[in-house]
Amino acid sequence: MKILKMLHVLIGCLVLGVTARGQKNPGFISIDCGAPTDYHDDQLDIYYKADAAFVDSGTSMQVSTQVIQQQIKNLRMFPDGTRNCYTLTLDEGKGNTYLVRATFWYGDYDGKNQTPSFDLHIDVNYWVTMNSSSWIYEEIIYTPPRDYIQVCLVNTGSGVPFISALELRLLDNSIYQINSGALVTNWRYNLGSINSYRHPQDVYDRIWNNITFSGGLSSVSNTTAVVTSTSNDAYKVPPEVLMTATQVQNVTDPLSLLWSSNNSTAIWSIYFHFAELQLQQNHVREFTVNVLDDFVGTILLENLKPVTLASSPVAGLSLNLTIKATARSTLPPLLNAVEIFNVAQLPNPPTFLDDFNAMYDVKKTYGVIMASWQGDPCVPTRYSWSRLHCNNDSSPRIVSVNLSSSGLEGLIATSISNLTAVVSLDLSNNSLTGSVPDFLAQMPSLKVLNLSGNNLSGSIPLTLLKKKADGSLLLSLDGNPSLCQSDNCQTSNVKLKTKGIFSAPIIAAMAAVPVLILLGALALLWKIRRRQIQNVTTISTTSNSIGGSARILRLSKNRPFTSTEVTRITDNFRTIIGEGAFGKVYFGRLDDGTEVAVQLLMVIHHRNLVSLIGYCKEFENMTLIYEFMFNGNVQKNLSGLEYLHDGCKPPIVHRDLKTPNILLNENMQAKIADFGLSKAFATEHDTHISTCPAGTPGYLDPDFGIVLFELITGHPAIIRSPKGSNMHILHWVTPLIERGDIQSIVDPRLNGQFSINSAWRAVEIAMSCVPMMAVQRPDMNRVLSELKECLTAEISSERSQRMGNSKRRSESFRMTSIDVDIAPSAR
Template identity: 45%
Template sequence: MKTNMQDGAPELVLVWKAWLFFAFAIANILGNSKLAAGKNQHAGRKLAADIPGFMSIDCGSDEDSIDKETGIPYKSDKELVNTGIVATVSPDWSGYITEQFKNLRSFPQGTRNCYALKPEQVKYNNYMIRAQFLYGNYDGKNQTPKFDLHLGPNWWATVSSSDPVYYEIIYTPLTDYIDVCLVNTNNGIPFISTLELRRLDNSIYRTEDGALAIISRYDVGKDIRSGSRRYPGDVYDRYWEPLLIEGCIPIATNSTVFSTQGNDNAYKLPAEVLRTAAGTPNGSIPLALVWSPPNSLSKCYFYFHFAEIEKLGAGQQREFTINLNGERNLRESVKLDYLNPLTVVQDDPPVSGSRLNFSINAAGMTKFPPILNAVEIFELQELPNKPTAIADVEAIMEIKELYNVIRNWQGDPCAPSDYSWEGLNCSNDNHPRIISLNLSSSKLAGEIATSFSNLKALQSLDLSYNDLTGPFPEVLTQLPYLNTLDLSGNKITGSVPEALVQKSKDGKFVLRVGDNPDLYQSAPTKRKKKNEIVVASSIAVLILLFIFSTLAGTLAIYRRKRRRETS
């Protein structure tokens, strides 16, 4: 993090860098930032195991583990992904990193490799997703790769750092799963160290236009030597980076900060964060923040967190306004109550520009200077690519599992179009539909599953030259848009439905069923049965004639014998 002075105000610059992790290590070495100790640490570990909505994945690890500092349990990814190669970072890094960063999983094969995550209560719930990376010269090449990180079908970030780095986004899934994908952009092999999901209260960090990618999260008034904060102090496991604002005075309290104001309590800021703040020397001096977004078109949201931590006189209250670029106030005024947190959101519309100037100004005749306890800065991450229709996703995933399809079928089947699954063609609908499926020569075995009939938009289906058995699947006749069906080279039995045969004769349907020895089209099958009846009838007549002639001959012999005996 950099702080540059302009008119006495710090400039908060975009931070996607590694110092956070070194701060953890330094704090541990110096003993100045113990997140949990003694009984509190053991209690934290027990609580972590019981917290709903926590999903922590140690990528590349062979076994599950518990983080020594936080007590958070981490699960190996060996049962969550069937691609990639496990690797270990260079020993040069071992003294500076936690256990979860010593292993990683790289993906030298395939353009897109994904983790399909299914924590409990996913759909329509607010989640913080954090992906962390440490190259650590694991391959001995000392060449940091550059690749893209996707959230479902949409770009999330470009990863390129030789130091530890993390990317965090807040997102409300519309599906029962969350796909986090690594995309090879031909600039080195993608890899990942850890992947973490944290379910948040649904009333906080909301946007209807996409997702919120974290830029900075500051614990204001805290010296950098005190280290960063996370779980168990923060029940949502957010990373809080210390920030001292030059020209401001740090203030602190040991009192307990509580909350009684509805949704403000949902943010659940750590007590350690709320107990510190920065304030100006007097009420005539504004608390100023000058900040440069990632680019001038970035759409940004600010979350200002306050708590009155100074005991004022009876009837006295701190009051101030928050002004953007000298043009508009975020709200009429902010009044603080003692030890009661309050969050002010710079909500719609988001702010943009090459430089953003926020000033917190004492309101009215108050003599108390403005303060700030914490601030979070997010960039609106638009999600232009809509996921494939959920019914199609469920159907194609069932097909993949039933037949153990050996293809790099990962992430969203249709989106983005550059990475759609091999053998699929999709529509351009708002939520794409699968309109063509080619699984020819894919070693499919067994009967044709009913899952194919759930691909309601399917126009073309090619299942030729596999080892499919059983009767012709009637369910395929229920696909309303199907106009091409190829079942050649299988072991399907019975007869083709007359309706499909007739559509094929009329030129309205392309039907290929050759090389199925025991499969017959309707008309030939009927003629065969008729001929069989004729042949069977002829044989029966011949048998009867033989029996009658035999009986007649026998009767004639008997009569001649009787005549000789009587004569």
């Protein structure tokens, strides 16, 4: 028992020891990518963490257990998505300077022996392209504009990106001057040494690679410790690095070093580190430093005291460093260490911070998993998040969010209210619960809000309803059964039941049912017995609107039936199997045993329906005769006109409502045509009542919203490009709505002469009529009412504009008169 207690104490001490060692690295973030657990690297005295807390994508892989360096035994690869990012949260915050280092070793981990090539980004800007099969690291010295840094691996189509380690080190702000850009490390050399150093010798964990030269250059060293307590101590170059140097043999010889780059636009920044190692009494070591043809400075060394000299940025394909002794120097020039950087430009500004934070909160709150939702939401544009649109401001803003059908659950996140530039917000067809929050009404730019198809409950904030009423907000809330959308907050669902037979109520508001004309013809929405009748022929009988009781017209098998036959096959209309919009549905049986459903069509008459004048049935010739419509159809007369219409009773489903079927008489009154039984069912060859689509491509249910969009935009349902490709009008208009671009939506032939509010109101009405699920579409009475309000608003706007023009003309006249009156006395 004592041994067990002792072991517990020892284990506790070890844990505390590891934790304490991890805390010895303030300002460090050290990530071993793909590692299964955290650990302490005793050689480096750095505590490394596994990367799971810093990245939410990718796959961990093991490269080899035989390598000496722990940080390259594992890696994380990113086979999915174009951009995958690590997010490093900065305890010290923005405005500080950091060294960021990414380490890579391919090691043929995938057995393909094909080294991938990919790009590395620092936040929203390009950093470097990776393409090496050997162990390599890339460094950048960077001052982030935010309290985080994102390091992103970008798939450029040349293999799967991967990373072995990612490290961040806080630097003293005074040592590297980077202005608005960044410094990408090319080389950092410990000259004249056979050893390389990093942490713990370098408190910033910079890696100093050893290098020696021949050809007139020699190495010098000193075992005496270099004094680092001078004014330049902020650089904190390790004494071990400064205790060796490279020098020329003769005082008159220059020390010249040459590097080259394959980048013709390279801009260089060089940091020279010096320390005197051999100064004797009465000797002087003084020299000048040049980079290319630019003078950098003159250095006079004191014994064992470090000096750092930084060059200004210089451009050139090659880099020539020249150190020459001055005339009074008795010792040749030397160089202890050098850092060579490329100056990186950072042209891309990040997304506006509130927008960035809001979208990351949405991502976290709802657990959104989308391959593109990595890094900055808007920047760079080619890697922006799907379902978002951003503008091109100096600090890009998110202007639309479409998370329809994204599996969102729970309350509407309050962070959404921070998206103050969003014009269009679509959260439809999810599983959102709770009430509709009032903060949605406080979003200053919001013009389109779609919350339909969720499980929201309670009442709608009055502020939202007010915005909807005044036309400043297109609000869609249908498909939330527990959401109060009326004064008494009562909803009713009617289900017809008869002896095991259920009839779905005919909803006049099915998105396909036009409210523009509330029109006409026959659709039958009902469910037959649970034992579905197969192979059924449908027979409908009708009374025409002009007074006679001429029965029959068309049969799905192209066979006419007399009223006597209909009475006989239904056994005198004995068995009711459903209730349609126009009358009851009866069960029948033909002479050959075929089971049929027979619907009796009641008299249908409305001023906005093309009247049936008569018909002809003579042997094989069957003809319908309608009233003549002087002005043809709406499709040929689209000029931004708006048409309103009262509903017919009972409401019916046309099944092929389109602009060619909306005719205009000599008074430009709209009337519906071509709503015979031939449009009630899928095809004339069907032998049973079907819920399959029927009608014209582009207008298939729901069709009324499409007609409205044709009227608003002046475009046909199917937009054909000169190249021969086709686009549905909904696919064309939706991105414009999300961007809030009403000018591009409305028919250009109006030349912008319309009320913005009423135009948006019309778009809202059209959008409310296009959801595929009927329960998500408003009823026709509501749509008709809103269309009337829209027309009233437009008329009011035109009246105000005319009054304004008249007032301006009057003021202009008065000003002219005053000028005339004043003119004589002015002379």
